[in-house]
Amino acid sequence: MKKYSGFTLVELMITLFIVGILVAVGVPSMRTFMQNNQLIATTNELVSAIHVARSEALKLNKRVTICVSDNGKSCISSEKWALGWIVFVDANDDRVGTGVKCSAAADVNTDCLLRVHDAIDDPQLSVSGTYDSNSADIEWFTFTSRGVPKDTSAYQSGTFSICSFDSSNTVINSRAVVLSLSGRVRVSDNAAVSCPASP
Numbered sequence: 001m002k003k004y005s006g007f008t009l010v011e012l013m014i015t016l017f018i019v020g021i022l023v024a025v026g027v028p029s030m031r032t033f034m035q036n037n038q039l040i041a042t043t044n045e046l047v048s049a050i051h052v053a054r055s056e057a058l059k060l061n062k063r064v065t066i067c068v069s070d071n072g073k074s075c076i077s078s079e080k081w082a083l084g085w086i087v088f089v090d091a092n093d094d095r096v097g098t099g100v101k102c103s104a105a106a107d108v109n110t111d112c113l114l115r116v117h118d119a120i121d122d123p124q125l126s127v128s129g130t131y132d133s134n135s136a137d138i139e140w141f142t143f144t145s146r147g148v149p150k151d152t153s154a155y156q157s158g159t160f161s162i163c164s165f166d167s168s169n170t171v172i173n174s175r176a177v178v179l180s181l182s183g184r185v186r187v188s189d190n191a192a193v194s195c196p197a198s199p
Contacts, residue, residue: 032172035122035124035125035164035172035173036164036173038120038122038125038164039125039162039164039173039174039175040175042120042125042127042162043162043175043177043187045117046081046085046127046160046162046177047177047185047187049066049085049087049115049117050066050141050177050179050185051185052087052114052115053065053066053087053114053141053143054143054147054183054185055147056087056089056114057143057144057145057146057147058145058146058147060089060145061145062089062090062091062145063089063090063091063093063142063143063144063145064087064088064089064090064114064142064143065087065088065090065095065097065140065141065142065143066085066086066087066140066141067085067086067095067097067139067140067141068080068081068083068084068085068139068140069083069084069085069086069097069116070083070084070119072084072086072099072113072116072118073086073097073098073099073113074086074096074097074098074099075095075096075097075139075140077139078139079128079129079137079138079139080126080127080128081127081128081129081138081160082119082120082125082126082127082199083119084116084117084118084119084120085116085117086113086115086116086117087113087114087115087116088102088111088112088113088114089102089110089111089112089114090111090142091109091110091111092110092111093142093152094111095140095142096111097111097113098110098111098112098113099113100112100113101113102114122164123199124164124165124166124167124199125162125163125164125165125199126161126162126163126165126195126196126198126199127160127161127162127163128160128161128194128196129158129159129160129161129177130158130159130194131156131157131158132157132158132159133154133156133157138158138160141156141158141179142156143183147183148181148182148183149179149181149183155181156179156181157179157180157181158178158179159176159177159178159179159193159194160176160177160178160179161174161175161176161193161194161195162174162175162176162177163193163195163196163199165198165199169197169198169199171195174189174193174195175187175188175189175193176188176189176193
């Protein structure tokens with residue numbers, strides 16, 4: 001006679017209990033891990049966009065602007081960089097932008113898009129910044145043909161705060177992207193990060 005073996009009901013219950021404990025411990029850790037990865041990725045993407053704006057201003061010998069954009073075509077008046085941003089040749093110094101993508105044959109005397117970053121899909125992440133000179137919210141930066149951040153009348157510098165929140169709107173992690181008057185950009189975990197009250 002053939003004997004069948006398998007799990008008893010007690011063994012199955014113990015196994016399910018252990019799996020339940022592992023899931024209960026692992027899910028919050030996984031969420032924190034994912035949020036930290038999103039924070040780092042967003043920081044790197046913002047730094048990259050600033051580098052592109054500066055290098056293209058130098059290369060094209062034109063003003064290049066980076067600004068908040070919720071449609072990927074033109075600037076909007078907002079300090080919420082999590083809505084997305086664009087980098088574009090700002091040939092007429094109006095800081096408006098255009099939906100036309102730059103091409104090799106493009107006339108550099110007109111505005112054209114160099115890079116588009118869509119909205120951040122994590123509702124628990126905020127990206128904002130303030131100018132060093134007057135603590136106003138950063139909505140845009142313009143790099144001159146010499147690679148320095150300057151609007152039509154004054155040099156610009158500032159600090160972006162990238163903040164990650166938990167479900168109770170408590171900041172769990174943050175980073176700062178600092179843009180100097182010379183146009184240099186650096187990332188800091190130790191700078192005074194000014195996170196909003198909620199994302």
